[in-house]
Amino acid sequence: MSEHYKVTENDQSKRIDKLLTEVIEEASRSQIQGWLKDGIVFVDGKAVKSNYKVQEGESITWHIPEPEPMDILPEDIPIEIVYEDEDVIVVNKPSGMVIHPAAGHYSGTLVNALLFHVKDLSGINGVERPGIVHRIDKDTSGLLMVAKNDLAHQSLAEQLSKKTVERKYEAIVHGEIHHEYGTIDAPIGRDPKDRQRMAVVDGGRDAVTHFRVLRHFTDFTLVECKLETGRTHQIRVHMRYIEHPLAGDPKYGPRKTLDLDGQALHAKSLGFEHPRTGEWKTFEVEPPAEFKETLKYLETREV
Incomplete structure (x- = not known):
């Protein structure tokens, strides 16, 4: 390629x-x-x-040389399919699940589960990532759209490129944000001090995140983030950049944080134009139990 x-x-x-x-x-x-x-x-x-x-x-x-072919096997892993038709699947991915097989993760991924539950997936991204149009991080929960054929894949990818897909997340961040709305427009690239991380850097790729405050807690804030672009770790990097890193984030957050299995980030809402019918489709899912329990814990500290 x-x-x-x-x-x-x-x-x-x-x-x-x-x-x-x-x-x-x-x-x-x-x-x-x-x-x-x-x-x-x-x-x-x-x-x-x-x-x-x-x-x-x-x-x-x-x-780029073609990767060594991996034997990607269907696995009977339970997944929550929020919507499915002949073109598109919308999945509520649990926190802790990797999206597609790669070195070190040949099984137990969302792709392995999809291959078991779904007859057809688009082949544009090859055998390792069938149907995968966009990704969310392993420890991020929530909505993901998957293409069942190449027509759907091309349409959804184009919508992502044109920034017409609507993606909203809920996040628990450190600190108290004292303004109700904000926009972070800061380019993202690899962190020159740590190649395993991303950072706001001069000459990085354009990245825009809009946020609004949903609830205030002592030392923490619940926010809704709306993505205009979709860079790697975008919300995690941007919230760290404005000195409000995500709670539980092992890569971008402080050591002293809430006791969580990864960052408190949930892809709660997803909207896109259906590739075949042109109808606008919107989906929303509640955060997982751990996220809700963390909010309850923060509420009890307020009393």
């Missing part, structure tokens, strides 16, 4: 391996250095080394 990227003014003189870790969010720097070493990354048609410094206007092309 070939992809390309046009070097911008903000990218000027960056090492190519560093730039591509910001552009290709799912690839690590060591992977990209391996691609450069193998001669599958080109600048204006010429193979370059990892330390090559890019110049504005150059065109970078890379040919």
Whole structure:
């Protein structure tokens, strides 16, 4: 699979391996250095080394090698299907479930469960990610749309690209937010200090999160976040950026936090145009038990 990227003014003189870790969010720097070493990354048609410094206007092309085929097996794992028709499935993913198989997670994923419960899934993303149009993090619960055929997949992916899909989340964050509404417009890329994390960085990809306060607690706030873009870890990174990290977040939150199995983040609402009928579909689900119990605990502290 070939992809390309046009070097911008903000990218000027960056090492190519560093730039591509910001552009290709799912690839690590060591992977990209391996691609450069193998001669599958080109600048204006010429193979370059990892330390090559890019110049504005150059065109970078890379040919990602096909992954080793994995034997992805259907598994009888219970999943909550909120909606299903011939084109689309909407699933309420539990916290703790990985979306698709990858190194270290060959079974027990949402894809393994979908392959058992659903006859057909789109093949655009290959055998490892059939039907998967977008993702939510392992420890984030809530709504996810899945494509059953390529027509549906292309339509939903286009809606995501055009920012017409409506996605709302509930989150419990540290600190008391003293204004009722806000918008965080800050670019996100790989954290230069820790390649396993994302961060607000100059030259990152555009990222916009709107939020409103739903409830105040002592030292914590319940917020609703509406995504305009869908960058990796976007809500987690943005709330940390404004110094209100998510409760329980092991990657972006403080050590002293609520006793939770991962970040208190729930994808509660999802709206999109049906790929075949054009009808606007909206779905909403309640947060899981652990999320609700945490809210009750915060309420008891108020008394």
